[in-house]
Amino acid sequence: MSTIPRAIWRRWRSAWRRWSLWTALIALVVSMLVTMVWLAGRYEASQVQSHLERDAADAVSDIRAALTRNLQSLQALNSGDPGLLAWEVEASDLLRNQRELVRLEWRDSAMRLRTHVQSPYRAVLWDRGLRDHNNSEANQACSTARRLSSPAYSGSYYQPHVDGLGSELMELCLPLSTGGRASGYLIATYALQSVLADMVGASLTRSQEASFTEPDGTRLAVLGASRRGSRMFTAQQLLDLPGTTLVLRMDTWHTAPSVFxxxxxxxxxxxxxxxxxxxxxxxxxxxxxxxxxxxxxxxxxxxxxMEDSLVTGLRARDLQGRITYVNPAFCEMVGFTAQELMGHSTSAPASALYWPPERVEEYRQRQAIRFAGNTPPREGFESEFMRKDGTRFPVLIIEAPLINAQGLHTGWMSAFLDISEQRRVEELSRASQERLQATARLATVGEMASLLSHELNQPLAAISSYATGSLNLLEPPSATDPQPSAESLQDVRMAMRQIARQAERAGRVIKSVHDFVRRRDQAREAVPAQQLVDAILPLAILQARKLGVRVHTMVEPGLPPALCDRTMVEQVLLNLARNAMQAMDDPTIHTRVLDIRVKRAASNRHNVWLEFSVTDCGSGIPDEVAQKLFTPFFTTRTEGMGLGLSLCRTVVEQHGGYLGFAPHEPRGTVFTFTLPAHQPSKS
Known part of the structure; x- marks a missing residue:
C-alpha cells in the first residue's frame, strides 16, 4: 500500500517541475516583451528630448549672433561724431529694419538725454521721470557698462502700451568715447517678444514653443505652436549676457511611442x-x-x-535552556568536554555542571529573568563559575538573542571572559594606590615643614630686629640719668606693637601654609590694594635702607578691592620685593630703585582683575636661569632654599591668577601677577 502513494508523489513532483519550467518560460517571455516595449518608448522619448535640447542650443546661438550684429550696428551709429539730425535719421532707419528694437537714446556722460528715436511699430507709454531715475533699468545698465568698460544689459521689466497692453523690455547700454575719454552712452531698448519672433528661426517655433523665463519659471515672453499631444518635453538654456541672464525655454508635445x-x-x-x-x-x-x-x-x-582560536568562551542554548554549542575555549575554561556539556539543560532539576552548588537558585532566577526578556541584550554581568576540579573563578558574561536566517528567535548566544587575571591586577593596583597615598602624605608633611621654615624666617627676623631696637632704647642714656626719656618709651611702645603684629603675622603664616599644604580653601576677604602695599612697606624699607634702594609705590586710584588671602598675598609681595632688592645688591649698580605698582588688568564683563608689578634695576635674569626659576628648591643664592618663587606662583594660581616675569628696559626685571577683584553681588 505504501508503494502506490510513493509513485503518485514522484509523478506529482515531476509534473510540478515541468509546469514550473513552462511557467517560468512564459513569465520570462512576457517580462521581456514588456521590457522591450518600455525600452522602445524610453528610446523614442530620449530622441525627442535630445532633439529639443539641440533646438534650444541652436536658438540661443541664433539670439547671441543677432545681438552681436545689432551691437555692431549700434556702434556704427555714433562713429565719426554725427550731428543730432543725422543720428536721428540713421537711428530711425535702424529701428525700421530691426523690429526687436523699440527705442534708441543718446545720452551724455552725465546721463542727460540728448535725443532719442522710437520704433514706428509700437506705441509705448514712456515716463521721462522713471527713465531718468537712478534706479531705472537704463541707469543700472549704464552703471554696469561703466564698471565693465563694455556694453551691458539690464534685467527685464514690464512697460505698458497705448492700447492698454504691454510687453517685457530689456535695456542695452553702450558706452561712447571720443579721443579715449567717455563722452556719453547709447541706450537701446529690446522687446523680448520681438527678440523671439525675429531672432529665433521660424523652423524652431513652428512645432515648438519658445519662451523667455525668470529663474523661478515666470514667463516673460512666449512664441510658438499650440499644444498637440499628451506628453510635454522641456529644455532650458541660459542666455548669459553682460549684466543679466535670461532663461530660454523650449517646450514641445509628443504622442505615445508608436511601438505596437x-x-x-x-x-x-x-x-x-x-x-x-x-x-x-x-x-x-x-x-x-x-x-x-x-x-x-x-x-x-x-x-x-576561527572559533577554535578564540580565547573567549562561547556557548549557545535553545529556548528551553539546552546547550547546543560550546567552543574549545569554553570547555578549557570550565574543565568539561564538549560531549559532557552538549544537551545539558540548566533548567532541569540538576544544576549546570559549572555552577557552584550554593548559588544554583540565584543563577536559575537570574536565568529566568533573562529568558523572559526583561533585561536588555548585550549587557554584560559578572558571575562565578566552578571548574571540574572544584576551583572557583570569576567570569564576565555577555548574552545576546540567537536569531536564525528567517528572523526567528531560536535561543541565546553567550560569550564568557575569565577575569581572574584582571581581578588580580586590580588588587595590585589598589595596593599600589594605597602606598602612593601614604607616600604623598609623607611628602606633604615634608613640604609643610619646608614652607614653614622658609616663611617664618621673615616675621621672626622682624621680631628680632624690633626686640634689639627696644633693648637699645631701654638702655639708660647716661649714668647720671638711668631713666629712659618719654620719647624713648614711645619708641619702645611702637616697637612692642610691631613685635606683636609680626608675632600675629607669624601665626597667620603658619595657618595659611598649613591650609595651603592641605589644599583647603583659604579664607578670602576683600582687601584694598593700598593696604596690601602698606603692610609690606615697613619691612621692605628696612632692607632698602641697608642696600641703598629707593622704594617707589603707585596704586591706580579708584581700584576695587582684591579678593584674596591677605597673609599669603602680603608674603608674595614681600618675597618679590626682597628678591628685587637683592638683585640690585651689586657695586656696579649705582641707581637702585624698587618700583611697586598696582593697576587694573585686562578684564571682561564677568571678571575684573588687578595687576601687581614689582620692578628692579638689576642685571636681569639669564636664559638658563629663567627656564628653572619657578622650580622648587632651585636657587642662585647660597643661603636660599629655592621655595620663595615656587610658593609665590602656587599662591597666585590658587587665587586664579598668573605670575610671570619679563625684561625691563633699559635694565632689570619686572615680575607681574594678577588677582581677582571683589565684585559686590547684585540684588
Whole structure:
C-alpha cells in the first residue's frame, strides 16, 4: 500500500517541475516583451528630448549672433561724431529694419538725454521721470557698462502700451568715447517678444514653443505652436549676457511611442531568446548549487578554525535552556568536554555542571529573568563559575538573542571572559594606590615643614630686629640719668606693637601654609590694594635702607578691592620685593630703585582683575636661569632654599591668577601677577 502513494508523489513532483519550467518560460517571455516595449518608448522619448535640447542650443546661438550684429550696428551709429539730425535719421532707419528694437537714446556722460528715436511699430507709454531715475533699468545698465568698460544689459521689466497692453523690455547700454575719454552712452531698448519672433528661426517655433523665463519659471515672453499631444518635453538654456541672464525655454508635445506594430517581431525574437536562456539558466543553476555547497563547506571550516582560536568562551542554548554549542575555549575554561556539556539543560532539576552548588537558585532566577526578556541584550554581568576540579573563578558574561536566517528567535548566544587575571591586577593596583597615598602624605608633611621654615624666617627676623631696637632704647642714656626719656618709651611702645603684629603675622603664616599644604580653601576677604602695599612697606624699607634702594609705590586710584588671602598675598609681595632688592645688591649698580605698582588688568564683563608689578634695576635674569626659576628648591643664592618663587606662583594660581616675569628696559626685571577683584553681588 505504501508503494502506490510513493509513485503518485514522484509523478506529482515531476509534473510540478515541468509546469514550473513552462511557467517560468512564459513569465520570462512576457517580462521581456514588456521590457522591450518600455525600452522602445524610453528610446523614442530620449530622441525627442535630445532633439529639443539641440533646438534650444541652436536658438540661443541664433539670439547671441543677432545681438552681436545689432551691437555692431549700434556702434556704427555714433562713429565719426554725427550731428543730432543725422543720428536721428540713421537711428530711425535702424529701428525700421530691426523690429526687436523699440527705442534708441543718446545720452551724455552725465546721463542727460540728448535725443532719442522710437520704433514706428509700437506705441509705448514712456515716463521721462522713471527713465531718468537712478534706479531705472537704463541707469543700472549704464552703471554696469561703466564698471565693465563694455556694453551691458539690464534685467527685464514690464512697460505698458497705448492700447492698454504691454510687453517685457530689456535695456542695452553702450558706452561712447571720443579721443579715449567717455563722452556719453547709447541706450537701446529690446522687446523680448520681438527678440523671439525675429531672432529665433521660424523652423524652431513652428512645432515648438519658445519662451523667455525668470529663474523661478515666470514667463516673460512666449512664441510658438499650440499644444498637440499628451506628453510635454522641456529644455532650458541660459542666455548669459553682460549684466543679466535670461532663461530660454523650449517646450514641445509628443504622442505615445508608436511601438505596437513591432510587437510581433519582438515576440518571436523574445521567445527564441527565452528558449536559449532557459537552458542556460538550468546549467548555471546546477553549477551555482555545486559552488554553493563548496563555499558552504569552506565557510564551515573557516568558522570552526576561527572559533577554535578564540580565547573567549562561547556557548549557545535553545529556548528551553539546552546547550547546543560550546567552543574549545569554553570547555578549557570550565574543565568539561564538549560531549559532557552538549544537551545539558540548566533548567532541569540538576544544576549546570559549572555552577557552584550554593548559588544554583540565584543563577536559575537570574536565568529566568533573562529568558523572559526583561533585561536588555548585550549587557554584560559578572558571575562565578566552578571548574571540574572544584576551583572557583570569576567570569564576565555577555548574552545576546540567537536569531536564525528567517528572523526567528531560536535561543541565546553567550560569550564568557575569565577575569581572574584582571581581578588580580586590580588588587595590585589598589595596593599600589594605597602606598602612593601614604607616600604623598609623607611628602606633604615634608613640604609643610619646608614652607614653614622658609616663611617664618621673615616675621621672626622682624621680631628680632624690633626686640634689639627696644633693648637699645631701654638702655639708660647716661649714668647720671638711668631713666629712659618719654620719647624713648614711645619708641619702645611702637616697637612692642610691631613685635606683636609680626608675632600675629607669624601665626597667620603658619595657618595659611598649613591650609595651603592641605589644599583647603583659604579664607578670602576683600582687601584694598593700598593696604596690601602698606603692610609690606615697613619691612621692605628696612632692607632698602641697608642696600641703598629707593622704594617707589603707585596704586591706580579708584581700584576695587582684591579678593584674596591677605597673609599669603602680603608674603608674595614681600618675597618679590626682597628678591628685587637683592638683585640690585651689586657695586656696579649705582641707581637702585624698587618700583611697586598696582593697576587694573585686562578684564571682561564677568571678571575684573588687578595687576601687581614689582620692578628692579638689576642685571636681569639669564636664559638658563629663567627656564628653572619657578622650580622648587632651585636657587642662585647660597643661603636660599629655592621655595620663595615656587610658593609665590602656587599662591597666585590658587587665587586664579598668573605670575610671570619679563625684561625691563633699559635694565632689570619686572615680575607681574594678577588677582581677582571683589565684585559686590547684585540684588
Amino acid at each position: 506594430p513591432n510587437v510581433l517581431t519582438a515576440l518571436v525574437t523574445a521567445m527564441s531568446i527565452a528558449l536559449v536562456t532557459v537552458m542556460w539558466v538550468l546549467v548555471r543553476d546546477n553549477r551555482r548549487r555545486l559552488r554553493a555547497e563548496r563555499d558552504l563547506g569552506d565557510a564551515l571550516a573557516f568558522r570552526k578554525a
